[in-house]
Amino acid sequence: DTGVSQNPRHKITKRGQNVTFRCDPISEHNRLYWYRQTLGQGPEFLTYFQNEAQLEKSRLLSDRFSAERPKGSFSTLEIQRTEQGDSAMYLCASSLAQWAEQYFGPGTRLTVT
Amino acid sequence: GNSVTQMEGPVTLSEEAFLTINCTYTATGYPSLFWYVQYPGEGLQLLLKATKADDKGSNKGFEATYRKETTSFHLEKGSVQVSDSAVYFCALSERNTPLVFGKGTRLSVIA
Secondary structure, rough: OOOOOOEEEEEEEEOOOEHHHHHHEOOOOOOOOOHHHHHHOEEEEEEEEEEEEEEEEEOOOOOOOOEEEEOOOEEEEEEOOOHHOOOEEEEEEEEEOOOOOEEOOOOEEEEOO | EEEEEEEHHHHHHEEEOOOEEEEEEEEEOOOEEEEEEEOOOOOOOEEEEEOOOOOOEOOOEEEEEEEOOOOOOOOOOOOOHHOOOEEEEEEEEEOOOEEEEEEOEEEEEEE
16 A cells, blocks of 8 residues: 555646646545645645546636546646646545545645746 | 634644644534644644544544534643644544545644
């Protein structure tokens, strides 16, 4: 069990550019979650998948954000036309559907300049 | 909607002191409750959990009891160490849905 992995760990981009992050969950976990964490705050839910189906999207997830989990394994989170307000730590977590607890990756820190 | 409120930090304690971090919640049903810990430069780690009223979660000397009557899940440790310095997050989940987190409490333990 290698845990949840996320790539890249850090991303610096210029405003208006598109960025894509990847999350690889724990292999047997069928649920995958994305959260965003800003400085001094707790993580806030963005979206989650059960297998390849996207079950819920937060109102925080604007039209510029899209997430996929095409084969029910890894997931990608894309942000189009980045804005400075998108600067945050993006966290991925995975679980089994019958569990409440989730296991988190190390996060991808995005800085938009 | 559901929410979690935890005491604001930072909390600074001397080694071997007693720790309490308060957490209260608002939920429409009967959530599962969690404490996660974030060490400097690392991701969130599950510290302990409780899934029903009066359950006590415990791990690494930390404990928290699910109190439905006071909607609380306070984190305690009898004797903190420097290595416990981290940010602690209280969280809830109803029916295995996405977690709702508090804002976090930073703990610094000095030798």
